[in-house]
Amino acid sequence: MSACAVCDGALPFFRNQPLMVIGGGDTAVEESTYLTKFGTIVYLVHRRDELRASKIMQQRAFDNDKISIVWDTVLEDAVGDQFVTGARIKNVKTDEVKEVEVAGIFYAIGHTPNTQPFKGQLDMDKTGYLIIKPGTQETNVEGVFAAGDVHDHKYRQAVTAAGAGCAAALEAERWLGDQGIA
Ligand SMILES: Cc1cc2nc3c(=O)[nH]c(=O)nc-3n(C[C@H](O)[C@H](O)[C@H](O)COP(=O)(O)OP(=O)(O)OC[C@H]3O[C@@H](n4cnc5c(N)ncnc54)[C@H](O)[C@@H]3O)c2cc1C
Known part of the structure; x- marks a missing residue:
């Protein structure tokens, strides 16, 4: 799991693997787009039914074949022992819980400077x-x-x-x- 795609995305164990980004703002789209260079597919998991990202960033996500947006969904748990092998996600509208196979989960839910x-x-x-x-x-x-x-x-x-x-x-x-x- 990582809080920084630019820092960790290129690591060998994320290459040619399905990946997941949590968030819905500009950072989440930016991180997802970056990760498409390495992963086979990037699931962008967002808790609402529309992105908070700017229009131009949203379009970037919609136009990218390797980004699959999972709407109305939150992360319940990371699955795996020493390494992430999947993510348990829950649809907040239907309460349906399912497990998706991913090798990495990236948080992009914002930063609060300690000021x-x-x-x-x-x-x-x-x-x-x-x-x-x-x-x-x-x-x-x-x-x-x-x-x-x-x-x-x-x-x-x-x-x-x-x-x-x-x-x-x-x-x-x-x-x-x-x-x-x-
Ligand atoms: C999970 C993660 C992975 C990252 N990976 C990378 C990476 O691979 N490459 C990269 O370049 N960057 C990475 N970063 C970013 C990098 O760590 C930060 O950009 C960098 O540490 C910022 O340095 P800083 O000195 O501004 O703040 P910090 O490193 O956060 O230092 C702030 C210091 O101030 C202290 N402090 C806080 N409040 C007080 C107080 N009231 N009184 C006294 N001291 C206080 C803290 O204890 C801390 O020691 C990563 C960040 C995270 C969270």
């Missing part, structure tokens, strides 16, 4: 990602810099977080120097 302690102090967007000044790691509070998954809703990768951390550290050091502190 609550800074609410009311640092500017953030409506989903909680900190807002930094473009081209810098500066927040709205002088001397406070942000780096990583707390501000990056686009890439959310270890290497981009580390790069932002490096930039934030350099900016912090420069700021301290400007204050005559370091």
Whole structure:
């Protein structure tokens, strides 16, 4: 099971196997589309009868022969011992439960950045990602810099977080120097 198709999708045990993505937003469609490069089929399991994804992303899913959308359905359980061999899914309208053979289950149900302690102090967007000044790691509070998954809703990768951390550290050091502190 994985929370990141870009991180794990290319692993050998997902290749030429049926895969499953849980979700219905842009991320779920993006992850499903990406996984079609590796899997034989990608079941996109969504709890409602329409996707929350933008129209253009929805069309991308509908046009892709390797994406099979399973409507009104939730994941009940993952099946398998050391590795996933299937998924137990339930139709929320009929209560029908069935088992589908898949080698991987990918969660794409959204991310919540861990920024609550800074609410009311640092500017953030409506989903909680900190807002930094473009081209810098500066927040709205002088001397406070942000780096990583707390501000990056686009890439959310270890290497981009580390790069932002490096930039934030350099900016912090420069700021301290400007204050005559370091
Ligand atoms: C399941 C999974 C698989 C992933 N696989 C990959 C992958 O293969 N490749 C890849 O590039 N990326 C992967 N990622 C994404 C990657 O892990 C993140 O993008 C990266 O770790 C973000 O780094 P960060 O420093 O911003 O945040 P984090 O790594 O989350 O670090 C935040 C730190 O802050 C600490 N913290 C939180 N609150 C407080 C507090 N109040 N006080 C003090 N400390 C606090 C936490 O304990 C944590 O140590 C994966 C993520 C997940 C969830």
